[in-house]
Amino acid sequence: MKNPSPLALIAGLAIAACSAPATTEAAPADTAGLDASGAQPATPLADAPFTVQEIASFDEPWAMTFVPGTRAALVTERSGKLKLWHEDGPTQDVAGVPTVAYGGQGGFGDVIVAPDFATSGTVYLSWAEAGPDRTYGAVVGKAKLVQGAAPRLEGLQIIWTQVPKVVGQGHYSHRLAFSPDGKYLFIGSGERQKFDPAQDMKANLGKILRLHPDGSVPADNPFASEGGVTAQIWSLGHRNILGLAFDATGKLWNQEMGPKGGDEVNLVEAKANYGYPIVSNGDHYDGKDIPDHPTRPEFAAPKLWWNPSVSPGGLAFYGGDLYPGWKNSLLMGALSGAGLVRMAIDGDRLHKADRWDFRERIREVEVRDDGSVWLLTDGEDGKLVKLVPKK
Numbered sequence: 001m002k003n004p005s006p007l008a009l010i011a012g013l014a015i016a017a018c019s020a021p022a023t024t025e026a027a028p029a030d031t032a033g034l035d036a037s038g039a040q041p042a043t044p045l046a047d048a049p050f051t052v053q054e055i056a057s058f059d060e061p062w063a064m065t066f067v068p069g070t071r072a073a074l075v076t077e078r079s080g081k082l083k084l085w086h087e088d089g090p091t092q093d094v095a096g097v098p099t100v101a102y103g104g105q106g107g108f109g110d111v112i113v114a115p116d117f118a119t120s121g122t123v124y125l126s127w128a129e130a131g132p133d134r135t136y137g138a139v140v141g142k143a144k145l146v147q148g149a150a151p152r153l154e155g156l157q158i159i160w161t162q163v164p165k166v167v168g169q170g171h172y173s174h175r176l177a178f179s180p181d182g183k184y185l186f187i188g189s190g191e192r193q194k195f196d197p198a199q200d201m202k203a204n205l206g207k208i209l210r211l212h213p214d215g216s217v218p219a220d221n222p223f224a225s226e227g228g229v230t231a232q233i234w235s236l237g238h239r240n241i242l243g244l245a246f247d248a249t250g251k252l253w254n255q256e257m258g259p260k261g262g263d264e265v266n267l268v269e270a271k272a273n274y275g276y277p278i279v280s281n282g283d284h285y286d287g288k289d290i291p292d293h294p295t296r297p298e299f300a301a302p303k304l305w306w307n308p309s310v311s312p313g314g315l316a317f318y319g320g321d322l323y324p325g326w327k328n329s330l331l332m333g334a335l336s337g338a339g340l341v342r343m344a345i346d347g348d349r350l351h352k353a354d355r356w357d358f359r360e361r362i363r364e365v366e367v368r369d370d371g372s373v374w375l376l377t378d379g380e381d382g383k384l385v386k387l388v389p390k391k
């Protein structure tokens with residue numbers, strides 16, 4: 001940093017305030033100040049309220065979802081396999097999966113179940129697809145999961161495509177989430193490491209999209225009247241969205257891998273522009289400055305950000321009872337940050353609450369309906385692990 005930023009000044013004031021005589025009440029956490037921005041020290045696992053139980057191994061696992069009504073989970077492996085893991089039996093390969101463009105950051109992406117899974121068996125998947133002339137783009141498909149001795153996908157149908165496909169295999173995002181009412185599918189679409197598409201209304205890159213479950217565009221989308229892929233857009237100015245999660249009040253949160261020092265968690269609102277690449281509280285990896293959010297208040301600012309970066313992987317809402325102190329939190333994996341981050345939701349605000357040092361890159365976070373927390377670690381020998389509360 002060449003010049004002291006307004007944030008550094010705020011941080012200085014906050015430190016000065018800390019050395020003042022103690023008051024009876026802790027200062028409220030402020031999302032515009034230190035609580036929102038700076039480094040978050042990690043707690044050793046020995047001091048965490050859980051132990052970590054290793055359950056299974058996968059090859060470059062990327063995403064998972066528990067299968068309702070079973071003791072099983074679907075796990076995507078980036079090179080193109082879909083696994084059906086069973087708590088009480090051997091893991092199965094699921095047949096009928098699409099061909100994925102494995103390379104760079106791409107391959108198999110997210111997997112979620114449809115709101116009507118109990119009757120339809122429908123699952124949604126995202127993956128990277130090759131186009132002409134070395135171009136690539138993410139797609140989203142839906143299919144029926146047939147379980148049993150030879151599990152398979154039936155009737156796989158692509159319902160959404162990144163437009164345009166571009167050269168390069170970075171920043172697909174392709175994270176998926178259904179609204180709590182089950183009426184809308186939200187898709188995180190990365191800016192494909194091309195910066196400007198995040199502000200281009202003729203591209204659906206660097207955006208969060210809102211569709212009907214069949215892929216059609218809801219008539220009340222904020223840009224519906226403009227047609228084309230513009231009509232899909234719910235919010236814009238995003239970079240590489242690697243987590244989407246609804247909380248108990250129906251608010252949608254996203255995390256995104258920022259540039260250097262600019263990883264963000266945002267409260268996602270219709271029509272909002274989150275400012276990338278015009279503003280970021282981080283800067284480009286080559287050292288080039290990106291003006292910070294306070295310089296352009298017309299862009300929606302992150303609720304929290306991390307400098308140094310933690311490189312987010314996965315995002316889940318915690319509303320369970322197994323860890324009463326965690327009720328109404330967001331849990332986020334950290335890749336370079338090698339741990340698990342907990343954020344406490346406070347209305348429209350968010351506070352950094354815990355960060356545990358796993359010494360492992362965490363790619364995915366999932367909460368089971370019994371309130372247990374499960375993680376996928378990243379890489380060729382990725383592990384499915386379960387957090388077990390300490391007595």
Ligand SMILES: [Ca+2]
Pocket residue numbers: 063064065111364365366
């Ligand atoms: Ca998941």
Ligand SMILES: [Ca+2]
Pocket residue numbers: 280281282283289290291292293
């Ligand atoms: Ca900046």
